[in-house]
Each structure stands twice: as C-alpha cells, then as structure tokens.
Amino acid sequence: MAVLKPNLLGREVADSTVAFQITADTSIDAQMEAFDNRAPDRDAPKLVSWSPGSDGKYDFMPDRDAMHRPGDPVTLFFDEPVLALSVESGVIQKAGASEVPVK
C-alpha cells in the first residue's frame, strides 16, 4: 500500500491511496525460466506534446510563437521517462545555425 500525491496542472495536489496485489508462481520451474523469458523494452520514447507547440493547430492562436514570452521554458512531454544523463547531450537548441546553451 502507498499514498501518492501527484500535482494536477501544477495547481493542486491530489491524493490517492493505492493497494497493489501482486502474485508470483512459487513453483521452481516457472521461476527458473522467468528471467530468460523477460521481454526487454526496445521502444524509443516518443514526443507526445510540447510547448509552445506547432503553428496552425488551433484557430484561436495559430502563431504559437506569439504566446511564448522571453524567459518561458520550452517544455517537451514524452510518453515514457527519459534517462536524465541522455538529455545533456541529446537535447540541442539552435538559434539559426548556432547552438544556444540550455540548462
């Protein structure tokens, strides 16, 4: 059992009590084979959405740059967690042809 307190839209802290039940087959054969039958995750993370977002998607603000104020962060949302170490070398921001340092 655990209590989770996720943030909602950055405005509210929700709470949730979860009770997990997990079972394992205790027969020796099943467990000896378990590790060999493991299916490793080979799918790369995919970008689900980002801010400021692509131009022309919504009628009310087709030019997304107009929403983005100087100093606003560029936010990327992926479909699975990204290894923190890989972000340093994997994410590059460019102004024209030159690289902009990111934090």
Place this chain on the structure above:
Amino acid sequence: MGGKIELLDDKGNSVQADVFVQDRRITVDPCVAESAANCGLPGDKLASGERYTLNTQALPSVNGEHLSSKTEFKAMKTEPVVVQFQNVTDPGITEGNADLVLSKLNGQPVNGVILNSMLLGTTDASESSGGLYSELAYAPAFRPDEPLPIRVPRGTRLIGSSIDVKANGTVSVLDEDAGQSLRSGALNVITISDATGYLIPNPYTDHVDAPSHVRLFSDAAMITEAASTNTALTQNLPHIEMVGIARVTDGL
C-alpha cells in the same frame, strides 16, 4: 548552483550513479552494469563486503545555505540472488465484475488507482496491469530475524486503464478535436530508479505461517497516453514508500 553528490568505493574512485533531485528528496541509484539497459538486473551490483562512501558536498538549498555530509556503508553479500516474475492481479474493474478483488489492507479494489482532488473530484478507478521482475537476496545467508533485501529494476511498467476526465468528478470534459468526452488514455506508472526494499519478519508473532511485512521504496514517473492529460499529469513521483504483507497461499 554548484554542489556535488558522489558515491565512492573504498579506494576513493567514484561509482557511476544516477541522481534524481526533486524538492527535498534525493535518490542516488548506483549502476555498475555495462550498459544502461542492464541497470537493476543481476549484473548491476556493488562489490559485496566493500565499504562505500556517499559524499555530499556544499549542496545549496533555496535559502542559500549549504549541506555537506558523509555517510559510509558496507555492501552486504546477497548472492546467489533469485529473480522471480510477479504478476499484477486483475481486480476485474474494466470487465465490470460484480465481485471485485478487494484488498485486505484498505478494502478498495486491488491495483485500482483512484485520484481525489478538487479539480477532478473522485475519479473512476484506473486498473493497473503488468508484471515485474523482483530480485530476492539469498535467504539462507540471512538470519531468520533479519530483513531480506529485495529489488525491482528501474523501467518496470504498470499500465493503467484509461478513465474519462470529469470536472469535479461530475461534468464530462469535451475533447474538441474528437468531439467526445476527454479520456486519459493509458495511465502508465514507470519506475525511474531501482526500487529497493525488504521482506521483514513479522514483528508481532513467532508463528512461521504469519505473513512477512514488505517495505519498498521507489521513484516512479506517471505518464498518460493522451496529449492533453499527459501535459496535466505527467510528473515524477519520487520517494514512494510502500508497505505491505507477503504470504503464500495455494502455491502463489
């Protein structure tokens, strides 16, 4: 900002480790496996019997003060380890079963995640499914009154069923593009560091059949499949402490 967190072996060499920092919580997850994909699997292990030092140097707080600390520990021998596959029980929420599998601990359907908040009210239960590979230390090497270490590798994924998003738990939210009510899409919980914990002998009785206690510490990321709910809910949930019981019934 400065500051440094490092894990040193007994010769003073630093050990490769992932560090997660959020608010006042810090997780240091050493990974000595050859590739990042093998972190948390049997090849990823600190040398048993060796002394390690966790060194924190001048870690700045938001108030400008600094924390320095040094903790030493000795890695215990856990080999040979047993890796077992564990299946997450289907409580029958998505099938609409009349007899849901209820938890003995809180009376709620097992593996169902319900969120309470002002924005969403009390949400419908999202049913988690999946499996995990837990690694158990060699039990005969530990005394019966000693806790037995367990580990669940990072990247373990529980897939939650989709739920409708309702404002205050009542009013359906419309997805403009689809013209239907907004659904969360699969609600996944993925561990981002190796979850570690212990099987603890039942402290209240000496009876051999009494369920052991389980304690597991994990860092997880919560992610939803649909883009708009993903933006609203995607986040890391560091330092989740789970408590529970473990017992054997009918060979399971």
